Amino acid sequence: MTADSGPVPRQGGAPDVSQATLFGELLEDSADDLYEHAPCGYLSTLLDGQIVKINKTLLGWLGHTREQLVGRRRFSDLLTVGGRLYHETHFAPLLRMQGELGGVALEMRTAEGTRLPVMVTSVLKTDDAGRPLLIRTTVFDARDRRAYERELLRARQEAERDRERLKRLVATLQRSLLPPVLPRVPGMEIAAHYHIASPDQVGGDFYDVFPLGDDRWGVFLGDVCGKGAGAAALTSLTRYTLRAAAAHDPAPLKVLRTLNTVLRQEYTDDEMRFCTVIFGLVVPDGDGFAVTLASGGHPPALLLRADGGARYLQTPEGLLIGVLAEARFSAVETRLGPGDTLLLYTDGLTEARTGDGGRYGDEALLAFAGGLAPITPPAVVAATAELLGTFGAGLDDDTALLALGVPARSADQV
Amino acid sequence: MRASERNNVIVTGREDGTPVMLAHGFGCDQNLWRLVVPALAERFRVVLFDHVGAGRSDMSAWHPERYSTLDGYADDVLEICRELDLDRPVFVGHSVSSMIGVLAAIQEPDRFGKLVLLTPSPCYIDDEDGYRGGFSAADIEELLESLDSNYLGWSAAMAPVIMGNPDRPELGEELTNSFCRTDPQIARVFARTTFLSDNRTDLAKVTVPTLVVDCAVDAIAPPEVGAFVNAQIPGSRLVTLDAVGHCPQLSAPQITAEAITSFVAGPG
Numbered sequence A: 001m002t003a004d005s006g007p008v009p010r011q012g013g014a015p016d017v018s019q020a021t022l023f024g025e026l027l028e029d030s031a032d033d034l035y036e037h038a039p040c041g042y043l044s045t046l047l048d049g050q051i052v053k054i055n056k057t058l059l060g061w062l063g064h065t066r067e068q069l070v071g072r073r074r075f076s077d078l079l080t081v082g083g084r085l086y087h088e089t090h091f092a093p094l095l096r097m098q099g100e101l102g103g104v105a106l107e108m109r110t111a112e113g114t115r116l117p118v119m120v121t122s123v124l125k126t127d128d129a130g131r132p133l134l135i136r137t138t139v140f141d142a143r144d145r146r147a148y149e150r151e152l153l154r155a156r157q158e159a160e161r162d163r164e165r166l167k168r169l170v171a172t173l174q175r176s177l178l179p180p181v182l183p184r185v186p187g188m189e190i191a192a193h194y195h196i197a198s199p200d201q202v203g204g205d206f207y208d209v210f211p212l213g214d215d216r217w218g219v220f221l222g223d224v225c226g227k228g229a230g231a232a233a234l235t236s237l238t239r240y241t242l243r244a245a246a247a248h249d250p251a252p253l254k255v256l257r258t259l260n261t262v263l264r265q266e267y268t269d270d271e272m273r274f275c276t277v278i279f280g281l282v283v284p285d286g287d288g289f290a291v292t293l294a295s296g297g298h299p300p301a302l303l304l305r306a307d308g309g310a311r312y313l314q315t316p317e318g319l320l321i322g323v324l325a326e327a328r329f330s331a332v333e334t335r336l337g338p339g340d341t342l343l344l345y346t347d348g349l350t351e352a353r354t355g356d357g358g359r360y361g362d363e364a365l366l367a368f369a370g371g372l373a374p375i376t377p378p379a380v381v382a383a384t385a386e387l388l389g390t391f392g393a394g395l396d397d398d399t400a401l402l403a404l405g406v407p408a409r410s411a412d413q414v
Numbered sequence B: 001m002r003a004s005e006r007n008n009v010i011v012t013g014r015e016d017g018t019p020v021m022l023a024h025g026f027g028c029d030q031n032l033w034r035l036v037v038p039a040l041a042e043r044f045r046v047v048l049f050d051h052v053g054a055g056r057s058d059m060s061a062w063h064p065e066r067y068s069t070l071d072g073y074a075d076d077v078l079e080i081c082r083e084l085d086l087d088r089p090v091f092v093g094h095s096v097s098s099m100i101g102v103l104a105a106i107q108e109p110d111r112f113g114k115l116v117l118l119t120p121s122p123c124y125i126d127d128e129d130g131y132r133g134g135f136s137a138a139d140i141e142e143l144l145e146s147l148d149s150n151y152l153g154w155s156a157a158m159a160p161v162i163m164g165n166p167d168r169p170e171l172g173e174e175l176t177n178s179f180c181r182t183d184p185q186i187a188r189v190f191a192r193t194t195f196l197s198d199n200r201t202d203l204a205k206v207t208v209p210t211l212v213v214d215c216a217v218d219a220i221a222p223p224e225v226g227a228f229v230n231a232q233i234p235g236s237r238l239v240t241l242d243a244v245g246h247c248p249q250l251s252a253p254q255i256t257a258e259a260i261t262s263f264v265a266g267p268g
Helices: A017-026 A031-037 A056-062 A081-098 A143-176 A228-248 A252-266 A361-372 A377-390 B037-041 B070-084 B096-107 B137-149 B159-164 B169-175 B184-196 B200-205 B223-232 B253-265
Strands: A041-046 A051-054 A100-109 A115-126 A132-141 A189-195 A205-213 A216-224 A275-285 A288-296 A301-304 A310-313 A330-336 A341-345 A399-405 B010-013 B019-023 B045-049 B090-094 B114-118 B210-217 B237-244
Touching: A031 A056, A041 A056, A056 A100, A056 A132, A081 A100, A081 A115, A081 B137, A100 B137, A115 A143, A143 B137, A189 A205, A189 A377, A205 A228, A205 A399, A216 A228, A216 A341, A216 A399, A228 A252, A228 A275, A252 A275, A252 A288, A252 A330, A301 A361, A310 A361, A330 A341, A341 A377, A361 A377, A377 A399, B010 B037, B019 B037, B019 B070, B019 B096, B037 B045, B037 B253, B045 B070, B070 B096, B090 B096, B090 B253, B096 B114, B096 B200, B114 B253, B137 B184, B200 B223, B210 B223, B210 B253, B223 B237, B237 B253
Parallel strands: B019 B045, B019 B090, B090 B114, B114 B210, B210 B237
Antiparallel strands: A041 A051, A041 A132, A100 A115, A115 A132, A189 A399, A205 A216, A216 A275, A275 A288, A288 A330, A301 A310, A301 A341, A341 A399, B010 B045
8 A cells, every 4th residue: 555545544542533524424325325336236026026126236237227127027037047947946935934045046137148146135024913015135246156166066076977987997896806607516506695885995805616627616705905906906816816726736725825925925014915715625526515625814614504503614723814924724624415505704794793882793693594504505695695784884894605505405305 | 654754744624624635846845835724724624745855754765766757756645645544635736746636636536536736837848839838948957057056055964953853943043944955866856857747648637626726927837838737637627816926825825725715615
């Protein structure tokens, strides 16, 4: 500011007489003048919307003369058609019901046909008995604000589209980590289920069943640490290593040792990656199959017998795979006869939170599956998938289920 | 879930009176009838409800597939009638609900005693054969934009409060605009269903005695549309109220209630 730029108010203290006079002169504008030239539009209408009074500011914005509007047009006539629909279905009824309405975004049409984005506030003026008389409306120019809001809206829509894209990508990637169809193994029934905890992130559970030649079959199910892209890469590496190792030598302990070595080579100690896997070699044996299972830190498989018995196949020494250079894993052998079913699962199932705040746990699973035995692979997978559904938000991890079994002889069936 | 809970059904008025079912249109909820209910309740059994997605209906019952056609809403109306065991009720539908009533009455003609279609429009979009609904498809897109820019106090954070505790007085101040507050996603679907449906060919199938009520000035359903509806429905009658706007039950409650009353009480 320059020194000669007009009257300089006195610093501090009470206003003196000359200042009061100065303010009085500046405030010469009457209420009328304030109404006409206020920095916002004023509009009064009858209850049917007919314009009875409008200030110069709003007339200026709209490019209309007073004569064109007063007594001739309704407020809603000044709106865009979409705005008019909104006015009739929301604005007018709400105003009538609650007597006032603020901050509504509408667009007005100017005499030239351009659009003027505005924010509108209306109150219903009533007589002493509370009967509505007329509607008073203030109109604010909202061009800048609406442009900004449109930016926000566009950003939100873009974010929603990105999220959809991410979901599709995740679903595709997830599918690529699971076998599209399980192979047909003569004399064996197989069923699987995969529960995805989050549509935004690739989970770390996996399973597969594949032929090894000479009528032998490899089976595995596991869980890699973490989620997202890193977990997907680790899952991919783990799957292909397991398949390649088994093609070379299908002894389950050797397969897990090879995987351990590969993970140790691939990842340094600083970015250690590990997983749990249960790997099985399945070989026909009379009217059933001989199964050798080796586990690296994975929850034990559940054996459901044709006679209704149920027990875990413990593999006590198995360590997480990818942690120690000299890892020890343990194996267990069993035989699946007609009517027997073997259930493999990841810890999403046993670690699910239950209503009482605890975890579902091994014992509950044993009791649940024990109550179902004898049961076919598709039936136990369906029942367990249904159980997963009952956990609701308590199930926050991906969960894979894989069941193998030998169909019961028809004479065994009740 | 029971239909009467799902649709927040409220029954008032004379227990032995003819049942009169009042169905609100797009935009707000059953509160829109508040100025005509006292007069109607003196003589009739008045049944009020909120369409699923509006007012205090059960939002969890809302599915985009079911409520993307007016048939979904018509099914709800029939379910309410069955559940309350209403004896040949008079269905009064405002705006889009008039077409919902038409569809319900075609589906089960014996269910209803009479129909009142308040400011109805069977089709809002003009067509090439000279039908004037008053709007173009672009206008409807503009309305959707208005919906997007006006949440009327709706926010994701508020939603559970609005839905879960409608009657807690300490939340009263939060409930400004609540009569017309809808989840924006639901509002968008209902707007499309409302303004893009075409029920012109259904009108001739109505066999229930019908009264068409329109307003002298209505930006949404102009008098030509009311006359079209009256001409298409066999044996219907038309009353044009000396009222302005699309909601005569608010802007002219007395003459609206009178028109409904004399038709309900009059001979079929």
